[in-house]
Amino acid sequence: MWVYAKLAAETHLEYRFNSFVDWCLSPLISTAVEMAMWWTMFQAMGVSTLGGFSRESYLSYVTWAVFFARISANWMYEFRMLQEVESGSINSILVRPLRFYEYYLGQFLGYKLMTMVFSLLLPAGLALLMGGTTDFWRLPGAIFLLMIYLVFTYTLTFCIVTLAFRLTKVGSFTVTKNFFVWLASGELFPLDLLSPSMKMLSSYLPFASACYIPVGYLTHRLEFADLLKACWVTVAWTGVLGLFGLFFWRRGLRIYSGTGA
Amino acid sequence: MCVKGPVAQIIHCKDLERVFVTYKKEEGILNSFKGFFQRQHIEKKALQSLDLQVDSGVIVGLVGANGAGKTTLLKLLSGLIHPTSGLVEVLGFKPFERKPEFLRQMSILLGQKNQLWWDISPLDSFSLLASIYGLDALSSRQRVYQLAEMLACTDQLQIQLRRLSLGERMKMEIIGALLHKPKILFLDEPTIGLDVVAQNTIRHFLEQYVKEERPTILLTSHYMDDISKLSHRLLLMKEGQIKYDGTVDQFMELSVQKQKVICTFRHPITQSKELQWGGLLQAGQDVVEADLPPEQVSEFLSELRSLGTIEQIRVEETDFEEVIRGFLEKDVGLR
Structure with a gap:
């Protein structure tokens, strides 16, 4: 898988300006926008706490939430993988002794690791500057959960991609899924604001592992037991989706027409 | 690299069929709405009861009009698609099972598709291919330069693929396809869209390569020079069936009246x-x-x-x- 991670790194380093925007400018802008939004909300509502948390606590959450949400997002690779099936460029993968799942997982993780290294500087710097509730000793645990989530979200993408063998265009699945993930991951707002029943439901879904759980753990909203539970939930969902993906992949290849060749 | 089963007969197909299911839609937006709810599915037999045996070291030229079934046959033999019915065996393997042992011994070059990585240089692509095929880094690099010299494209090895001309890209694709010394090679329109000079270079290279390494090749081309100069055996396909199977010379004798x-x-x-x-x-x-x-x-x-x-x-x-x-x-x- 290392060779595919290397391929992703080589590819991204070819386009310097695009990578600079992706790694530096884009996180800066999205963090600034989110922080301004929450700051304005507190000002407009004239309150000092929301859902039992202070403004500083929310800003600290937002700083890290933007980072985790960016790293856990995979729409770019999902689009590329769908294109492979739609256009038939997957042919060049199918005729070589490599596995499509592994090939793209390696690239996806390679790209995410590179992005993580650069993008981490911003929230870490802000947390040091602003103080707040960040506990840097908890960062490895939060990153570990994020890595598990990356494998999960990639596996979910793989399942969607396998549907393209039969349905050809499935871009709308991606859009719908992304909207759901946006809400269920805690990127839009902390899941503390959900009703107790919805919050309970979200604890059995893997999406909170993208943002809410690692950020909550990092900023002392959640404890190690919550992190551990999220790890198991995410691993279990990954396993289930992996089986679905394998089933649909085999069925997909049976009907694939080798498009475009 | 090992070959499973008897080496003499590399390809064996019996009663091979492939049916593609598609649908048709009458012209106009109303019919698009109608088709949204009810589709008129049609079946197209791309290959029909096809029997084929190819021995090791033979170059087979596949000729036929568009839609005759040439590319479908190559896709089936290379494992890209599954047959609807019938038997297909290549090097003793069922190609559609896509076993790594099989994929390591074959190569397919699709003249109308890029198979190398568009955003990196050919050298980086070849290094990646060497890892994928489990080749020794040093000897694969030597082979890259040896093939590049034969194709006169050593200067372009370090340039990003997307910045190369069509002819230069095709040369790189050929190097990529031959890097792991495949026992069987499927070439689908390897000279399509190229100018006469590039066509001749590639044709000359293939002649030389075949003499030196004796691979089994299935070749399709719309340029009859490719077929007549390279092929030992000619297959003429029409409507998914083989209508002629013999040598180019025999074919000329039979048909030139x-x-x-x-x-x-x-x-x-x-x-x-x-x-x-x-x-x-x-x-x-x-x-x-x-x-x-x-x-x-x-x-x-x-x-x-x-x-x-x-x-x-x-x-x-x-x-x-x-x-x-x-x-x-x-x-x-x-x-």
């Missing part, structure tokens, strides 16, 4: 005349062309001599391309 005779008179003919061989010669005409069986040529020329002084006679043998075209236009079976 006529010669083109072009006669030029010194002066135009003064009177119209119906000729014995069937044509009508118009007054004022000074050139006559006819496609005749060889045994009728002298009779035809005698008749023309009686009409005026002949300044020039040209008898042309029908070339391979024309014979193939004739075959494809007519519904004939030569097998």
Whole structure:
């Protein structure tokens, strides 16, 4: 898988300006926008706490939430993988002794690791500057959960991609899924604001592992037991989706027409 | 690298069929709405009851009109698609199972598709391919340079693939396809869209490569020079079936039954005349062309001599391309 991670790194380093925007400018802008939004909300509502948390606590959450949400997002690779099936460029993968799942997982993780290294500087710097509730000793645990989530979200993408063998265009699945993930991951707002029943439901879904759980753990909203539970939930969902993906992949290849060749 | 099963027969197909299911839609937006709820599915048999055996080290030229089933056959043999029914075995493997042992011994080059990585240099692509195929880094690098020298493209190895011309890219694709020394090679239109110089370079390279490494090759091309110069065996396909299976020379003998005779008179003919061989010669005409069986040529020329002084006679043998075209236009079976 290392060779595919290397391929992703080589590819991204070819386009310097695009990578600079992706790694530096884009996180800066999205963090600034989110922080301004929450700051304005507190000002407009004239309150000092929301859902039992202070403004500083929310800003600290937002700083890290933007980072985790960016790293856990995979729409770019999902689009590329769908294109492979739609256009038939997957042919060049199918005729070589490599596995499509592994090939793209390696690239996806390679790209995410590179992005993580650069993008981490911003929230870490802000947390040091602003103080707040960040506990840097908890960062490895939060990153570990994020890595598990990356494998999960990639596996979910793989399942969607396998549907393209039969349905050809499935871009709308991606859009719908992304909207759901946006809400269920805690990127839009902390899941503390959900009703107790919805919050309970979200604890059995893997999406909170993208943002809410690692950020909550990092900023002392959640404890190690919550992190551990999220790890198991995410691993279990990954396993289930992996089986679905394998089933649909085999069925997909049976009907694939080798498009475009 | 090992070959499973008997080496002598590399490809074995029996009653092979592939049916593609698609749907048709009448023109217009109303029919698009109608088709949203109810589709009219149709089946197209791309291959029908196809039997084929290919021995090791043979170069097979596949010829046929668009939609004849050539590319479908290559896709089936390379494992890209599953057969609808029938048996297909390549190197003793069922290609559609895509076992790594099989994929390591074959290669397919699709002339209309990029198979190398668009955003990196060919050298980086070849290094990645070497890892994928489990090749030794040093010897694969030597092989890259050896092939690049044969194709005269060493200077382009370090340039990003997307910045190369079509001909240069095709040379890189060929290196990528041959890097792991495949035992069987499927070439689908390897010279398509290339200028004459690039076509000749690639054709010459393939001739040389085949002499040195003796791989089994299945080649499709719309350029008949590719087929006639490289192939030991010719397969003519029509409507998903093999209509001719033999050598190029045998095919020419079977199908060339006529010669083109072009006669030029010194002066135009003064009177119209119906000729014995069937044509009508118009007054004022000074050139006559006819496609005749060889045994009728002298009779035809005698008749023309009686009409005026002949300044020039040209008898042309029908070339391979024309014979193939004739075959494809007519519904004939030569097998």
